[in-house]
Amino acid sequence: MTTSNSEHQVQWNLRAVMAAAGMFHTTDLREPLQAQGVNLSREQVFRLVTKTPDRLNMTVLAALCRIFSCTPNDLIELRAAAPSTKRRANGTAPTSGAIGTLRPVPARIHRPTDQKQ
Secondary structure, eight states, X not given: OEEEOSSEEEEEOHHHHHHHTTOOSGGGGHHHHHHXXXXXXXXXHHHHHXXXXXXXXXXXXXXXXXXXXXXXXXXXXXXXXXXXXXXXXXXXXXXXXXXXXXXXXXXXXXXXXXXXX
């Protein structure tokens, strides 16, 4: 499970850590969490296991580390994101940072002719 922002990708490894401990169902985690004092609904545990959380409560993180005898680094990996190419509004990819031969065109203001009838 990965999520990304502009600089980093976050790899959430809870499912792999659970499998290494012999837990293959999301419901297998509910009772150990309750024993640690963390009361989450069945749906919350499912989301915690299957999706990378945007926010993670420190109590939940500490409980997971105690349950699996691991460190936060075993559950969360940060990776540098690959540089993405942004597209312009017209759908073309930008060239280098220099504008090269592109120069602004000076505006020409024409005053309306004063026609009296």
